[in-house]
Amino acid sequence: MVLPSGEAASQAAQQPSQYKVVGSAGKLIADIVSGTGHWSKADYDQWVCVKHGQDPDTFRPARPAIDAAVTWVRQDLPVDHARATARSIADAVLTDTSARKTIAQWNRDGLAARIKVEIDETKSAQRLIASLLDAICEHPTVEGRFDSQGARVFAYTVQIGIARNGATSIDRLTVPGMVVVSKAVSGAADRKTKAAVLYCAGMEKSFKATAFGSMEKSVAEFDGNASVKPLSAFPSETLSLGEMLPYYLKLMVPDFSEASDKVVSAELVPYDDDIFDKMTTDAARVVDVGARASMARDFASESTTRRLWRVWLGGRPGAAQ
Numbered sequence: 665m666v667l668p669s670g671e672a673a674s675q676a677a678q679q680p681s682q683y684k685v686v687g688s689a690g691k692l693i694a695d696i697v698s699g700t701g702h703w704s705k706a707d708y709d710q711w712v713c714v715k716h717g718q719d720p721d722t723f724r725p726a727r728p729a730i731d732a733a734v735t736w737v738r739q740d741l742p743v744d745h746a747r748a749t750a751r752s753i754a755d756a757v758l759t760d761t762s763a764r765k766t767i768a769q770w771n772r773d774g775l776a777a778r779i780k781v782e783i784d785e786t787k788s789a790q791r792l793i794a795s796l797l798d799a800i801c802e803h804p805t806v807e808g809r810f811d812s813q814g815a816r817v818f819a820y821t822v823q824i825g826i827a828r829n830g831a832t833s834i835d836r837l838t839v840p841g842m843v844v845v846s847k848a849v850s851g852a853a854d855r856k857t858k859a860a861v862l863y864c865a866g867m868e869k870s871f872k873a874t875a876f877g878s879m880e881k882s883v884a885e886f887d888g889n890a891s892v893k894p895l896s897a898f899p900s901e902t903l904s905l906g907e908m909l910p911y912y913l914k915l916m917v918p919d920f921s922e923a924s925d926k927v928v929s930a931e932l933v934p935y936d937d938d939i940f941d942k943m944t945t946d947a948a949r950v951v952d953v954g955a956r957a958s959m960a961r962d963f964a965s966e967s968t969t970r971r972l973w974r975v976w977l978g979g980r981p982g983a984a985q
Contacts, residue, residue, distance in 0.1 A: 746970055750955040753977045757948035764948075767978055768940040774975070775863065775940075776801045778870045793861050793873050796845045806936040811847065819939040820844040821946070822883060822905070824890075825929035826917060834928055839912045840947035841865035841976045843939055844905070844932060848876035855880065862905050865943075866975035869901035882906030883930045890927035892920050895965035915969065916950050918957040947976035 756763040775797065783794045799817040803809035809817045822839040846860035856877030863870055882905040893910040902908065913920060913927070935942050951973050960966040 747955040747959070750951050750970070750973050750977070754948040754952040754955065757944055757977065758952065764941065764944055768938065768944040770978060771865065771944055771976070772801055772804065772940045774865060775870075778863075782870060789873070792859055793871060796847070796859070796861050797863065797871070800843070800845055800939055804938040804940050815847045817845060817847055818849065819935050820846070820850075820932040821935050821939075821942065822909070823929075823931055823933045824909075824913065824916070824927055826920075827926045827928050829924045830926075836929075837916050837950070838933075838942075838946040839909070839916065840950040841943065841972065842908075842912065843943060844876075844879055846876045846879075850880065850932060850934070862902060862908075864902045864908060866972045867900070867902045872902040872904060874904065879905050880932060882909075883932055886910075887927060887930035890930070891922060892917075895960065895968045896962050898965075898968045915954065915972065918954055918960075944976070947973075951977060 757767055758764075779794055779797050779801070783790045783797075785791050785794050795811050796817055799809050799811055800819050803817075806816070806818065811817050820843065822842055822844070823836055824839065825834045825836050827834055841864060843863050844860055845863065846858060848855040848858035848860060856875055858876050859873055860876035860879050862872040862874075862879065864872075886906055886909045890913065891910050892914040895911060895914055898911050899908070909930070917925070954969065954973070960969060
C-alpha cells in the first residue's frame with residue numbers, strides 16, 4: 665500500500681503528488697483487526713496500488729478494500745449478513761415468478777452490454793461472435809432465433825452429474841452464469857468446423873470462441889478427469905471451457921472432495937425455452953446451496969464467490985458491483 669505524504673497532500677494543487685510506502689495492505693488490515701494499529705481513519709481515504717510503482721493516476725481508494733477485508737475477518741463484528749442476503753435473493757428467484765423474470769431481464773441486459781463493450785464488429789471474426797450473441801438477446805427462446813444468414817442459433821448449458829461420498833444417486837447441476845451459443849448441433853458431422861461462443865457472466869473478458877466440436881471435447885475431457893481448482897486463483901477472463909470448469913465445480917459444490925466425490929457425467933445440453941430464465945434459476949440453486957456452506961478460509965476466494973453471486977442475481981449493467 666502506498667499513501668501520499670502529508671506535504672504532498674497539502675501541495676497537491678501546486679505540484680504532482682509525492683508518495684511514500686507506509687506498509688502493505690495486509691499489514692494495515694491485520695493491525696486494524698487486532699487493535700494494535702496506529703493508522704488514522706484519514707489513511708483509509710488515501711490510496712492503494714495494485715502493483716508497487718504503478719502510475720499514481722491509477723491508484724484506487726483504500727477504504728472499500730479495507731472495510732471489506734475487516735468485515736470478512738471480523739465475522740461477527742460487525743455481523744456479516746452477506747450470505748443471508750444471498751440466500752434470501754436466491755429463495756425469491758426460486759419461489760417468485762416476478763423476481764425471477766426481473767433478474768432474468770437484468771442478465772439479458774448484462775449480456776447485451778458486454779457485447780457492446782467487448783466486441784469490435786469491424787473485425788469479421790468478432791462480427792460472427794456478435795451475431796450469435798445478439799441472436800439470443802433478441803430471441804431468448806429458440807423460436808425465431810436465426811442469424812443474419814437465416815441459420816438457426818442454439819443455446820447450450822453445461823450440466824454436470826456428481827456422485828457424493830460414493831453414493832449411487834447422482835446430483836445433476838447446471839453450471840451457473842454460463843451458456844454456449846452456436847449454429848452447430850451435437851453429433852452433427854459439421855460440428856467440428858462450426859463456431860461456438862462460450863459466455864461466462866461476470867468476467868472482465870466474457871467471451872471465448874472456438875469450434876463447437878472443441879467445446880464438446882473439453883466437456884468430455886473434464887468428464888473423464890474432473891478436478892477442482894481454488895477460487896483464489898479464479899481467472900479474470902474467460903478461458904477455454906475445459907479450463908473454466910474446475911473453478912465452477914468448486915463454486916457449485918464448495919465441499920467437493922476429490923477423494924470421495926466423483927464427477928460421473930458432463931455434457932452440453934441444448935435449451936430451447938428462455939435461456940436467461942434458465943440461467944437465473946440455475947444460478948439461484950447454486951447460490952442457495954453455496955450460501956449455506958461455510959465461508960471460504962481466504963479473503964480472495966470469498967470475494968470471488970460473492971462477486972459472482974452478485975452478478976448472477978442482480979448484476980445490472982452500470983450498477984455498482
